[in-house]
Amino acid sequence: MVAENITDDILRRIALEHRAGRRLLVMTTNLDTQRAVVWNIGAMADSGSQHALALVRQVLVASASVPGILPPVSIKAVVDGKEIEELHSDGGSSAQFFTLPEQLIIAPRAKGKEKLHIYVIINNALIPEFAMSPERAFPIMARAYAILLKTHTRQGLMALYNFAQHSDVDLDIASIDAQVPYSMTDPLNHHYMTSVYLIGYRRTVANRLWVKRPLFTKAGFRQAGEL
Template structure:
């Protein structure tokens, strides 16, 4: 995210600490049952992102059956090329990823992805990337048509007096609802039934842990709350703490007692991911009785290389620069984790990031002119045949 919005955010969030005691109290999940609660009516549609997936054999068998039923030829293709896509956070810098996908389409070699994951702004991009190039136009609209005033309503005073954020995210929720419709959800469900997967990361603020949501499974449930939950997860994953309020998600224990979980920006815990930890792709190959050539594409909506900037000797500028550096370092660590996982599972690693040469100014959280320029940078980079990086920075 550009410097000025970060500096402004840190300044306001610091002030908010003075009023923290005024915040509302909710019925949080008791400590002893955090692994047992579920979203009512939907069952297990998520997992912790930092532990081994429970019942992975059963989940894999379901996916195998879906592939057999809808794409039987896939399982007979030894050495078939399988592509995964992980889209990072980055705020308004998501314009890079949106433009890159459109340019990739124009290049003629954009693959269909078996798994698409997204975090923060990447969560907003991921469902459209999952459905393919026919949604490039909508992504361009989202990242070039709307500015700060279209996406949030500032409420700095309320935030300083104990509210959960300095902005109201109702405009962002409306934008998500405009594009994520019932018919859109049905398209997601149909792709899920082919064995493809759409995964989105949020952060459970109470537990300080990453949560991975299976949005395709949520869509496939086709219940009255499926669309609502789908939209709220996208809203939660992109809820930058302090700038946007957290999203409360109602869950219930085995007795039907309801609680509220607080979910915030997925980038707080993982800026990008592929699948939960400890998943062994060799075991999947044994189950599917075929070995595929896997390739992981990562769209980093950020600069991964350090950039020089003379920082003014002011509290806001120093705070903003420090947070920017911390976020970039976290992304660098997450990219390294993905690289090590890919290497251990014989998955080709392909990274794209914002070029260090891009230096357009940004004067607000979502500067439309800035995003238009960055969109074009992403588009041109991919359209001309991108020179993918085979290793993360520092390797």
């Protein structure tokens, strides 16, 4: 799917947007170093390297390779003049969203700087979602991993919210606020994708998309079709 959609023409268009000042950043997790890696896809597209297209495709596949579900991607790199191969997987293992480097999140904001306004879109529900887990290894592992990701997201949002409060930063957050049936084994399910799109569309039209603080509970859960 990545090879079909990320073509030479798409790469040229990304390069043009990069030259216009826009940045396309994609995050993976380096399993060898236990570090998040933020790839500047625009710079890669604009590099003129004959390997740029293949590398961009590798990064995109790695960024979607959920550990335990999909295999990591081996990416060649040069360290101290030596070529090595690194294993990269889903960036969500490091952080569920990328706003600022950790050093800036925990550092006091320097006065006199231009005021920041951060928008965070969470393609997940922050509210608890009830589901019966079959007593089989894979469904239980998938459910546990989903809980881990949700907890990781919530902690990241709380840290960002506290940073915004103490640093006079405007913060707007959007997430899925309804329980929509979802399976990690079928992430591109048409019904699921359509349902979550309609949630965002209807909330945008009603001017109710953005909230100023993370909301982790919601009284009276609604099904997506009841919005």
